[in-house]
Amino acid sequence: MSLSLIGIIFVQSFFINNSLENENKNFTLSVKRALSFVSRDIEEFELRDYFLKIQPLIAQNKTPDSTLLQQLYIESDDDINDRTIIHRNTVLEERFKVPSMFFEIDADSITISTLSNDRVTKIYDNANLDGSRRIAPQQTLTEYSNMPELRKQMFENSFKTLLKDIPIYKRITPIEVRILLERELSGEGIDLDFEFSVYDDDLATKVQTQNFDKKNAFHGIPIFLDNNNESSYTLWLDFPDRKKYLLSSIIKMIILSVVFTSVIIVAYSSAIYQLIKQRQISQIKTDFINNMTHEFKTPIATINLALDSIKNPKIINDQEKVKRYLGMIKDENKRMHAQVENVLRISKLEKNELNISKERLKLHDIIEDAMTHVELIVEDRQGYINTHLGAVKSSVLANETHFTNVIVNILDNAIKYSHNAPKIDVYTENIGTNIILKITDQGNGMSKQVAKKVFDKFYREHSGNVHNVKGHGLGLAYVKRIIDDHHGHISVESEKGKGSTFIIKLPLIS
Template structure:
C-alpha cells in the first residue's frame, strides 16, 4: 500500500511536470507565430506607407512619363497542315515619371528614381504560307490581337527594392512607433489566446533602442525574438524582442483546476490510507492489550482458585476437620478469595453495562467530603497493612454536588487503590479539595512510581496497562480507570492526570457544584 501510494504521488508529479512542459512548448509555438505575423505586418505596413507616398507624388506632378523599350522578344510558329503562320511579340516598356527619392527623404539623392513597367503584347495570324522574312513586309495579317497592361511583378519587385533602400537609411523610431507595435502585439496575442502581460523592445545590432515598453527587462527563459525589416541584401539589423514577466504563472493557471482536483483526490487517498494504517496499528495494540488482560485475569483467578483448592484439601484432612478454629480460618479464606473473584467479574460486567448504557445511575445531592471519607474507609485496612498513610486537606467551603454516591465512591476507591498498588514503598497519599468558580476540585496525590507521558494519554482506555516487562508485581487488568472515566463522564465531570516517572502521580477531578 505504501509503495502504491508513493507510486501514485510520483506519477502525479511526473504528469504535472510533463503537462507544464507541453504547455510551455505550445506557448512558445504561439508566441513564434505571433512574432512572425507582426514582423510581416510591419514590413507590409511600411511598404504600404511608401506606396501611398509614391502614388501621391506621381499624381501631383501631372506630366506624361518618358517611355523607353526595356525588353522585346517574339515567337514564330507555322502549321504545315493548315498553312497558317502565328506570330507573337511582346515589348516591355519602362515609364519614368522623373520622381527622385529626394521626395521621400532629402538624404537619398544618390538613389535612382522609381519607374513603372508595362507590356505591349501582339498576336498575328497569317493564312497564306509565308515565311519569317515576308512577314516583316506584309502589313495586313488575317487576324491581329493586341493587348497592353502593367507588369505587376516587375513593378512590385522594383518598388520593393526602392522602398527598402530608402527605409534602411531611416532611424528605427521613424519606421515604427511604440503605440503601433503595442497594438499589433496585443491583437495577435489575443487571437492566439496568450492572455498574459508582456513587454517588448526593438534591438539594433544587439543594443536596445527607444522603441520599447516601459518595464521591459530581458529574461532568457521568458524572452522570444524575431528579425524585422530585412533589407535587400538579406541583412537583419533589427530584432524584435518580447518578454512575459508572468509566464510561469500563466502556464500554471492553465493547469490549476486539474492540479487542485488531483491534489484533493491524492489527499483523500492519503487520509484513507493513514486511517487504515492507524486502525491496523490500533487493532494490533488492542489485541496486545486484550492478551495482557487475559493473562492478568488468568493470573488473578489462578491464585484464588489454587488457594481455595488448598483450603478445601486441608479441610478434608481428618486432623484439620476436627479443629474448628482451623476449619473456620480455611472457610474464611475461601470466602475472601471467592469475594475477590466476584469483585473482578463485577468489574468486567460493570464496564460492559456502561458501554451498552444499561447501567442505571441515579443521582442525588451529596456532600463531596462525605463521599471521599467513605472511600478512604474502604481502603484503610490495605493502607494499614502496607503501613501507609492518607492525609486529607479539605479546603473547599461549598461541597454540595449532584452524584450517585455508590459509583462516585467506587471512583475515589479505584484511584486510591491505584495509588496504593503503584507505591513501591509505604503509600503516602494526600487528598485535597478546593473551590474554583462553580466547581469543586479534588486532587489525589501519591508518591509512587509515576508514569510515562505515553501512559498518561492512554490510562483511561479499557484494558490498557503500562508495560512493565515480564514483572507481574502489580495486579490488575486495566479496567479500573476505564470505569472511573465512564462514571465521571456520566456525571459531567472532568479528570486529568499529572505525573512524572519515579516521582508519583496526581489525579485531578473537576466536579460541578449545585447552585
C-alpha cells in the same frame, strides 16, 4: 502497497510534467508563429504607408521624366495548321522624380519607376501557293497590364534600402507594435499580458514597454529585414505570468490528480493505522488475558487449598478452622466476582446501558467515605492519607456509589504503585463554578507517554510478564467514564520516580 503508492505518485508526476512540457511547446510555437506574422505586418505596414504617400505625387506628375521601352519578338511556325504565330511583348518603364522628404536623405529627389506591359499575339494563314503568308493577320490577341506585383517589388526593394538608416522610433511606434502583437496573439488564442522591446543589436531602443526586462525575454525575432534578409533590429517579447498561464491550462488535471492521489494516500494511511491499531489491540488483549488469568489463578488456588483442607479428617471436625476456610472461600469468590463485575460495568458504560442516578451530595463526604475503604491497607503499610479540604463549597450532582468507587480506585492505584510506604495527600479548592479535587502520591510515577494512555481501557504500563501489581487495566478507564458521565474532567500529572497527581474538576450546584 507502498511500492504501488510510490509508483502511482511517480506516474502522476511524470504525466503532469509531460503535459506541462507539451503546453510549453505549444505555447512557444504559437508565440513564434504570432511574432513571425507581426514581423511581416510591421514591414508591410511601413511599405504600404510610404507607397500610399508616393502614389499621389506620381499621379500629379503625369508626364514622366524619362522612359525606357523594351520589346521582345518571337515568331513560330505552325506546320500542322499551316500558319505563322508572332508574339510581341513590350515593357514600358516610366521614371518620375519625387521629393525625398519622406525618407530623410540628403538628395532633393528620388526616382520612382512604374512599369506597364503590352503583349500582342498575331496569327497569319499561309494561304498562298508559294507559301507566303497573308498581309492581314487572321487573329490578333492583345493584353495590357500595369504589372502591379513587379512594380510593388521594385518599390519594396528601393524603400528597404532608403529606410535602412532611419531611426527605429521614426519607423514604428510602441502603440503600433502593441496593437499588432495583441491582434496576432489573440489569433493564436493567447490572452496574456506581455512586455516587449526592440533592440538594435544589443542596445535597447525607445520602442519598448516600461516594465520590459531583457533577462526574462521569452523569444525574439528580426524585424525590418533588408533585401538580403538581414536586420540589426530584434523584437523581444516577455510574458511575466507565463508560468501561471501554463499551470492554469492543466490546473484541473493537477487538482483531480492531487485529489485522487490524496484519497489513495488517506486510504493507505488508514489501512496502515488500522493494522498498527489492531496489533496494539491484540497486544492489549493478550496482556489483559494474562493479567485476568493471574488475578483468577490466586483465588482459585486459595479455594482449592481451602477445600482440600476441609476434606482433611483432622480439620473437618474443627468448626473454627472450617469456618475460617469457608470465609476464605467466600472472600476469594467475592474477589473473582468483583473482577467480573468490573469488566461488565465497563461494557455497560460503553453501551450506555448502566443507569447512573444522581443526587445532591457533598464531595467532602464522599472523600471521607472513600478513605475508610483503604485506610486499613495504608496503615498496614505504615503510610498515611492527609486531607487538605480547602473548598468552601462542595455540593455536586453525583451518584454516591459510583463516585465513591472513582476515588477508591485512584487511592488504590496510589497504594499499589508505591513500593515504599504510601504517602497520599488529598486537596480540594473552588475555582469559579467548579470544585477541583487533587489526589497526590509519592509513588513510582509514570512517564509522559504512559500518562497519555493511562485512561485507555485495558492499558497497563508494560512490564513484561511480571505481575507484581494486581489489576487488568480497567480501573482508570472506569474512573474516566464515570467522571465524563458527571460532566467532569480528569487529568494526570506525573514524573517517573516522583509520584503522580490526579486532578478532577466537577461543576458545583447551588
